Amino acid sequence: MGPGRLITQAECRISPVHLLHSPACERNQGPILEVLRQWLPANAKVLEIGSGSGQHAIFFARALAGLQWHPSDRRETLQDLAERVGLEGRAGLAKGARVADPQELDVDRDDHWPNQPFDAVFSANSCHIMASSSVPQLVAGAARRLGPGGLLLLYGPFQDGGVHTAASNAAFDAHLRSLNPAMGVRDAQEIGHWAQAHGLRARADQLMPAANRTLIFQRD
Numbered sequence: 767m768g769p770g771r772l773i774t775q776a777e778c779r780i781s782p783v784h785l786l787h788s789p790a791c792e793r794n795q796g797p798i799l800e801v802l803r804q805w806l807p808a809n810a811k812v813l814e815i816g817s818g819s820g821q822h823a824i825f826f827a828r829a830l831a832g833l834q835w836h837p838s839d840r841r842e843t844l845q846d847l848a849e850r851v852g853l854e855g856r857a858g859l860a861k862g863a864r865v866a867d868p869q870e871l872d873v874d875r876d877d878h879w880p881n882q883p884f885d886a887v888f889s890a891n892s893c894h895i896m897a898s899s900s901v902p903q904l905v906a907g908a909a910r911r912l913g914p915g916g917l918l919l920l921y922g923p924f925q926d927g928g929v930h931t932a933a934s935n936a937a938f939d940a941h942l943r944s945l946n947p948a949m950g951v952r953d954a955q956e957i958g959h960w961a962q963a964h965g966l967r968a969r970a971d972q973l974m975p976a977a978n979r980t981l982i983f984q985r986d
Contacts, residue, residue: 814836
């Protein structure tokens with residue numbers, strides 16, 4: 767979801783086959799795809815944190831040959847995510863691409879993380895929704911699952927040193943905190959410090975449409 771307001775599950779419109787549908791995913795999936803094309807290795811095995819409606823999983827697997835995409839989310843969203851993968855993720859994918867069955871994953875629970883290495887861990891618009899205490903857990907858990915050269919890619923609105931990069935992000939941050947003080951636009955510099963502490967080096971900070979960014983870290 768882009769900055770400006772919180773898109774809740776209730777606001778997602780329902781497709782003709784009763785699947786949750788996020789307009790924000792439709793808007794950002796093209797620009798994110800270009801970042802993935804640039805950074806992911808061939809036949810990449812990717813763990814997605816906070817897959818939500820599953821639109822990203824399907825879109826990327828239809829566009830990137832050989833992609834092995836592993837969607838995940840918390841229990842309350844898992845049924846809708848599994849429905850989309852079951853209906854749309856088994857045909858029409860790029861050559862050699864695969865979308866795995868979704869798994870329950872709460873970043874605060876180490877036993878939820880898959881016990882296997884990944885080429886990349888990706889998450890879009892989740893850092894500002896999860897509790898502030900959960901963001902370093904996301905970074906730490908991702909770092910433990912990345913092999914040498916593995917990538918952590920985080921998409922969304924971010925601030926720098928406590929300063930918002932756009933007025934819309936500041937308004938979005940205030941809106942989030944009014945709903946739940948534990949939510950809010952996160953600080954890219956702080957995330958960078960956590961990543962470094964877990965052996966991940968900052969590689970890129972790519973500007974995206976609507977005052978969003980993609981932060982990219984890599985295991986040496």
